[in-house]
Amino acid sequence: MKIALLDDYLRVAESLADFRRLPPGSELVVFDRPITDRDALIAALRPFDVIVLMRERTPFPASVIENLPNLRLLVTTGGRNAAIDLEACRARKIPVSGTGSVGTPTAELTWGLILALVKRIPAEDRALRAGTWQTGLTEGLAGKRLGLVGLGKLGTQVARVGQAFGMEIVAWSQNLDETRAAAAGAKRVEKGELFATSDVVSLHLVLGERTRGIVGADELSAMKTTAFFVNTSRAGLVDMDALLAALRAERIAGAGLDVFPEEPLPANHPLLGLANVVLTPHLGYVTRENFAVFYRDALEDILAWHQGAPLRLLS
Structure with missing residues (x-):
């Protein structure tokens, strides 16, 4: 049995x-x-019977699956993977197994980006190393408004930390109602009000047909010039051209981004030349604890399949 473990x-x-x-x-x-x-x-994967994917780092469309004649099992870390064509796998009777995960890392990174932005941590670190002592005022969080686009498991975790900082929490999504918002300590508002009134806007939606491009020029132009935008979910939720335009024109104070339309981010990407952004290389799920679960479960998936009893099947 030949096993390929991708993108480690x-x-x-x-x-x-x-x-x-x-x-x-x-x-x-x-x-x-x-x-x-x-x-x-x-060409690289043609000899392999089993392929283990790290989340959505490598797309697996039908055009790839159909050209891997030896493939008999696909394992993805995490509980879903939108980059796999499950129909193509079903057509070839290739089982697809997932893994468990740790539920907190992305919410933790979200707060890392928020604090990096409002407390100017990267900018002040660079300035201090260059010999300059204090280059600008930082912002406080108490009494400010945190707008959450999406209030599921991750959004709720982010909301709880915002409450601990003394922030007012508002939220919107297509299916969110007032009762669910209140249970998470938030107030449901309309999308336009959230963008127009929040001091920090953070995205926590699953990417799909209804949510692709859900943040565009209209939403970004409605934001306060002092507000920050954070995305640790999926790049496809946001119109990147509109976000770049808003950042270049300083129509918003800045952005914290962990996800990008192309990953790894190309060395010539325009985001890298902007001073009002904090960028991380899709670290939202990259913790020791999470990877330990990913790889432990991936190994269990392979062993179970080899014994004729596949686990955690997605297809």
């Missing part, structure tokens, strides 16, 4: 799960760099 950028998989438990004669190959070209990806 940090080379931690084999230290977090005991892959020595694989059946005798198994061969595990770890790929620590992204393969972005479709033909190169197919």
Whole structure:
């Protein structure tokens, strides 16, 4: 059995799960760099029976799946993966297994980005190292309004921390009602009011047909010039051209972004030249605890499938 483990950028998989438990004669190959070209990806993966994906780092459309004749099992870390064509897997009778995860890392990173923005942490760190002592006023959070676009599990976690800082919490999503908002300590408002009145806007939606591009030029132009925008969910929720325009014109105070239309972010991307952004390389799920669950469960998925009883099936 040949097993490919993709996109282990940090080379931690084999230290977090005991892959020595694989059946005798198994061969595990770890790929620590992204393969972005479709033909190169197919060529690299053609020999493998089992492929383990790290979240949505590598897309797996039908055009890839149909050209991997040896593929018999696909494992994705996490409980869903929008980058896999499940219909194509079903057509070839390839089972797709998922894994468990830790539920808190993305909410924690959201607050890391919010605090980095309002407290000017990256800018002041750079200035201090360059010999300058204090370059600007920071902002307080108490009494400010936190607007959450999406109030599910992650949004609710972010709301609780906002309450601890003494912030007023407002929320909106297409299905949110006043009762559910109140249960999370938030007030439901309309989308326009949320963007127009919040001091920090943070996105916590699943990307889908109804939510793609849900934040565009109208929403960003409605924001206060002193407000910050944070996205740790999915890049496709936001019109990137509109966000770039708002940041360049300083129509908003700044943005904290962990997700991008193309990942890894190209070295020439215009975001990298802006001073009013804090950028992280999709770290929302990249914690030691989360990866330990990912790789432990991925190994269990492989062993269970090999024994004829696949686990955590998505397809």
